[in-house]
Amino acid sequence: MTEIDFIKKNKQEPDRKNPLDGPAVEPDQAWFEQPASEPPFARHVHTTPLHLVASTESRTNDWTVWNGYTVANTYTHIVTEYDALRVNAGLSDISPLVKIRISGKEVVAYLDHLLTAPVGRMKTHDTKRVFVCAGTGHLVTEGVLFRLAETEFRLVARSKHLDWFLDAGIGFEVIIDDVSGTLAGLSLCGPRAPLILADAGLNMAADLRRGKACWEEPARMPTYVSRTGLLGESQFELWVDPEDAPLLWNLLLTAGRRHALKPVGEAARNMVRLEQGVLLEGYDYASAFASCEALSPATPYDLGQGTHVALDRPTFNGQAALRKLVASGSGRVPSAFTLMGEEGDRPGAVYANGHHVGRVTSHTWSPSLQMHVAIGLMDIQGLGTSGVYTLDVMTGNGQAQKRVAQFVKRPFLHNSAAFPAD
Amino acid sequence: MIDEALQYDAIIVGAGHNGLVAAAYLAKAGQKVVVLDSSSYIGGAARTAEISPDYLVSTAAHLISAFPRKIEKDLKLAKHGLIWAVRDMATVALDLQGRHITLTSQGKQDTRVMSTHEPRDGDTWSEFDRQISKYARLLGRVLDEALPDIGNDVSAYEAPLAALRLERMGSADLRAFLRVVPSSMAALLDRHFEGNVLKGALALDAVIGHHAGPFSPGTAFNFIYKKALATRGQGLSYPVGGTGAFAEALGEAAETMGARIRVDSHVEQILIEEGKAVGVRLADGTQFRAPTILSSVAPRATCLNMVGARHFETDTVRHLSRIRAKGATAKINLALEGLPTFENFTDKEYGARLLIASDVKTVERSFIAAKRNELPLDPVLEMLIPSYHDPRLAPMGHHVLSIIVPNVPYEVAGGWDARRDELVKKVIDTIEQYAPDLTSKIISGEVLTPPEIESKFGLVGGHWHQADMSFDQLLAFRPVPGMANYASSVEGLYFCGAGCHPGGGLSGLPGKLAAETVLAQRKSR
Numbered sequence: 032m033t034e035i036d037f038i039k040k041n042k043q044e045p046d047r048k049n050p051l052d053g054p055a056v057e058p059d060q061a062w063f064e065q066p067a068s069e070p071p072f073a074r075h076v077h078t079t080p081l082h083l084v085a086s087t088e089s090r091t092n093d094w095t096v097w098n099g100y101t102v103a104n105t106y107t108h109i110v111t112e113y114d115a116l117r118v119n120a121g122l123s124d125i126s127p128l129v130k131i132r133i134s135g136k137e138v139v140a141y142l143d144h145l146l147t148a149p150v151g152r153m154k155t156h157d158t159k160r161v162f163v164c165a166g167t168g169h170l171v172t173e174g175v176l177f178r179l180a181e182t183e184f185r186l187v188a189r190s191k192h193l194d195w196f197l198d199a200g201i202g203f204e205v206i207i208d209d210v211s212g213t214l215a216g217l218s219l220c221g222p223r224a225p226l227i228l229a230d231a232g233l234n235m236a237a238d239l240r241r242g243k244a245c246w247e248e249p250a251r252m253p254t255y256v257s258r259t260g261l262l263g264e265s266q267f268e269l270w271v272d273p274e275d276a277p278l279l280w281n282l283l284l285t286a287g288r289r290h291a292l293k294p295v296g297e298a299a300r301n302m303v304r305l306e307q308g309v310l311l312e313g314y315d316y317a318s319a320f321a322s323c324e325a326l327s328p329a330t331p332y333d334l335g336q337g338t339h340v341a342l343d344r345p346t347f348n349g350q351a352a353l354r355k356l357v358a359s360g361s362g363r364v365p366s367a368f369t370l371m372g373e374e375g376d377r378p379g380a381v382y383a384n385g386h387h388v389g390r391v392t393s394h395t396w397s398p399s400l401q402m403h404v405a406i407g408l409m410d411i412q413g414l415g416t417s418g419v420y421t422l423d424v425m426t427g428n429g430q431a432q433k434r435v436a437q438f439v440k441r442p443f444l445h446n447s448a449a450f451p452a453d
Numbered sequence: 454m455i456d457e458a459l460q461y462d463a464i465i466v467g468a469g470h471n472g473l474v475a476a477a478y479l480a481k482a483g484q485k486v487v488v489l490d491s492s493s494y495i496g497g498a499a500r501t502a503e504i505s506p507d508y509l510v511s512t513a514a515h516l517i518s519a520f521p522r523k524i525e526k527d528l529k530l531a532k533h534g535l536i537w538a539v540r541d542m543a544t545v546a547l548d549l550q551g552r553h554i555t556l557t558s559q560g561k562q563d564t565r566v567m568s569t570h571e572p573r574d575g576d577t578w579s580e581f582d583r584q585i586s587k588y589a590r591l592l593g594r595v596l597d598e599a600l601p602d603i604g605n606d607v608s609a610y611e612a613p614l615a616a617l618r619l620e621r622m623g624s625a626d627l628r629a630f631l632r633v634v635p636s637s638m639a640a641l642l643d644r645h646f647e648g649n650v651l652k653g654a655l656a657l658d659a660v661i662g663h664h665a666g667p668f669s670p671g672t673a674f675n676f677i678y679k680k681a682l683a684t685r686g687q688g689l690s691y692p693v694g695g696t697g698a699f700a701e702a703l704g705e706a707a708e709t710m711g712a713r714i715r716v717d718s719h720v721e722q723i724l725i726e727e728g729k730a731v732g733v734r735l736a737d738g739t740q741f742r743a744p745t746i747l748s749s750v751a752p753r754a755t756c757l758n759m760v761g762a763r764h765f766e767t768d769t770v771r772h773l774s775r776i777r778a779k780g781a782t783a784k785i786n787l788a789l790e791g792l793p794t795f796e797n798f799t800d801k802e803y804g805a806r807l808l809i810a811s812d813v814k815t816v817e818r819s820f821i822a823a824k825r826n827e828l829p830l831d832p833v834l835e836m837l838i839p840s841y842h843d844p845r846l847a848p849m850g851h852h853v854l855s856i857i858v859p860n861v862p863y864e865v866a867g868g869w870d871a872r873r874d875e876l877v878k879k880v881i882d883t884i885e886q887y888a889p890d891l892t893s894k895i896i897s898g899e900v901l902t903p904p905e906i907e908s909k910f911g912l913v914g915g916h917w918h919q920a921d922m923s924f925d926q927l928l929a930f931r932p933v934p935g936m937a938n939y940a941s942s943v944e945g946l947y948f949c950g951a952g953c954h955p956g957g958g959l960s961g962l963p964g965k966l967a968a969e970t971v972l973a974q975r976k977s978r
Contacts, residue, residue, distance in 0.1 A: 140763065144763055144767075145767075165767075165768065166766050166767070166768030166769070166935075195767065198767050198770060198771050199767040199770075201757070201762045201767075201770050201774060202757065202761050202762025202763050202770070203762075203763060345727075345728060345763070345764070346728060346763065346764050346765060346766060346942075346943075347766070348766050348767050348768075349766070350766065351766065351942065
């Protein structure tokens with residue numbers, strides 16, 4: 032008798048006769064499974080459906096985290112990628128954006144209640160930049176709204192606030208789903224982007240006007256293409272099934288080879304975003320629900336988006352607070368500065384005629400302008416219309432300096448000559 | 454559909470006592486007012502009805518403790534038939550050994566009673582009573598004025614604290630008070646007393662009507678708040694004809710002043726046009742129009758069911774839908790052929806409010822049972838024999854017994870249909886420990902479980918006070934932060950029921966303060 036047989040023979044069956052034990056339940060093996068082991072200090076982040084194809088393009092192994100997902104920060108070199116966006120075209124993974132599907136009989140009424148401007152005039156395949164406010168008038172998040180059908184919309188938001196979207200739906204006949212996991216996103220941006228789309232067989236998409244969207248079916252992959260995005264006129268966004276996403280990525284890269292299309296990471300995209308003068312949630316202001324400090328959230332007016340607020344209509348979130356704000360005339364304005372300096376300089380506090388008016392929240396060295404560009408939210412009253420603007424700057428070698436900066440109009444640089452300010 | 458005759462200055466939804474008070478005050482100020490109620494009688498939970506033919510009892514609320522003399526005078530209620538059968542009723546804490554404790558509002562007498570029971574309690578009683586009365590007086594001042602609205606963005610804690618005017622207290626008292634506010638009633642009692650019966654009775658007083666036990670934090674504050682509300686009134690009082698007669702007097706006063714009261718008018722929808730409340734639509738389609746609507750229905754039901762969530766911002770909807778209003782009280786009314794014989798009772802004690810709670814732990818255990826959706830093993834009770842003071846409630850020599858059973862769950866395991874009789878049996882068994890001949894005297898009876906209270910009186914969740922009266926739902930937080938000043942965020946829509954400051958109990962104060970707020974805003978415009 033082997034040892035194992037001995038154990039088997041003498042193994043005691045648990046006594047099932049006690050009526051208090053109830054019927055015997057077969058234990059599910061899943062209960063005893065150990066969780067997959069992670070190396071210590073591993074970052075618990077998700078990968079996007081494009082992660083594998085993106086990593087084959089990565090020469091730097093330089094990654095960053097966006098909304099909890101790992102995305103490439105750079106693929107080759109930031110300046111190469113920046114040039115691609117400015118001169119030819121760049122392809123990026125934007126799957127970490129939050130996608131909410133909203134449908135139902137009262138979907139328009141619901142969105143009118145949720146957003147700062149009414150959506151009833153949107154036609155099918157129209158898109159619209161939208162702002163979601165909390166009761167304080169501060170932004171919960173912002174995003175782009177797509178009208179997919181008469182009673183179906185998709186909101187692509189910067190950050191995840193499903194709880195808020197659901198609570199805003201109390202009393203409305205709507206269905207609200209987070210479909211982020213079922214939809215991958217690709218961004219194709221640059222002057223040659225329409226040519227690449229046409230070469231890839233997406234002829235209708237290539238002719239899209241800014242703010243419009245359409246369905247395409249390259250290689251039988253249903254793809255929703257929209258001419259949207261914060262990088263300007265020449266940006267297209269492609270929304271596709273996660274399984275098809277790597278194939279679409281490769282299809283576009285192949286079609287774009289003769290147009291010098293390059294994969295572009297977050298770092299270069301952020302530079303272009305800054306040159307556009309676009310203030311971004313998570314960089315220049317925090318969501319109303321994520322901020323701990325009074326000045327970190329922003330109202331739509333603070334962002335210079337007053338045109339996206341329609342106050343005189345039935346109740347919507349933030350209406351009372353925004354009305355008060357408009358009456359008081361206080362608030363902040365998005366301001367842009369250029370200053371001379373070296374590449375490693377970091378600007379901070381901003382002074383107008385010697386008075387502190389705010390601080391720089393995003394800055395970058397602009398390869399096109401050959402100077403520093405900096406943006407931030409400045410106090411409306413302190414800023415004035417003219418004056419001497421000084422910035423506290425920390426230089427690359429650790430010296431604190433005060434430097435005079437030029438107040439400029441946004442955007443610093445259009446991504447396309449035809450593109451108006453955000 | 455819109456009839457000129459149905460055009461008013463103000464519409465009041467719900468003819469509960471607060472709705473009637475608000476109507477009377479508005480009518481007195483010359484407004485054209487109509488009160489609409491879905492049931493076929495007025496008074497809401499202040500109602501007198503028959504248990505069986507010839508036996509009348511206050512169906513739900515049976516005592517009035519916080520009704521101010523000022524309202525009584527303003528509305529000339531004595532002229533309209535309000536007669537108090539008893540004022541300043543004593544409370545008797547029943548003891549199994551027959552050494553009952555009578556509590557009156559006379560401190561000295563109470564001290565003497567206490568000393569005979571537990572020598573040390575006599576000494577500490579006067580100190581306890583002095584302290585609680587002091588806090589109650591202090592808090593009482595803010596209960597008959599409208600509180601500032603703290604809004605959404607102001608630091609949420611400043612306003613309610615400012616409202617308490619803490620600076621008027623000495624530093625020693627302030628220190629003691631701040632220690633009491635978050636305490637449990639059990640901890641407060643343990644700091645002062647030893648006698649189980651006394652502690653049990655006071656603990657019961659602190660938690661009755663709440664979904665809480667004496668060991669729950671904040672119940673000491675509940676006790677102080679209850680005492681504070683009582684400082685506005687005229688002692689524990691009982692009107693001739695029960696609380697229904699009280700409501701009748703209010704209704705008559707309101708009608709004399711020109712208000713119209715319309716029963717059997719179920720308000721289905723509050724009409725909103727261009728962000729303003731403009732009228733109401735009844736279930737039968739009739740529309741009433743007025744620039745001002747006051748709702749004495751619970752704020753949550755008013756906003757989310759009658760107006761609709763779409764007319765409120767999501768922050769407000771969130772606050773409203775999270776109001777705690779879990780009913781935790783049942784009512785049993787019995788028709789008796791003669792007084793039950795309580796052991797060691799003097800004649801006077803039959804006329805008092807009777808509390809059965811043998812000790813603090815019994816009260817807590819009944820709460821624990823309620824938390825688990827179970828019936829208490831050993832129920833704690835508040836009882837009243839109203840026919841002792843008001844013989845017309847029952848035939849000669851016969852009586853009615855009105856019993857409030859706290860800590861009864863809204864949903865009970867196994868369902869109320871299966872367990873209603875069990876609750877009654879438990880309650881009667883408990884009383885029989887003190888009055889062994891009770892069963893032999895019962896002629897008939899009725900029982901109202903929390904779901905029945907909900908359906909009968911339109912109180913969502915079956916909560917007597919429309920929303921739990923704990924610190925986080927009182928003062929500037931009642932009904933929700935940002936709407937504490939009786940006005941809702943919809944222009945022209947006001948709250949005037951127990952769901953707003955200063956809360957439940959037959960005080961009439963929410964109705965009066967809401968009416969005053971409406972009139973003040975009229976004037977300023």
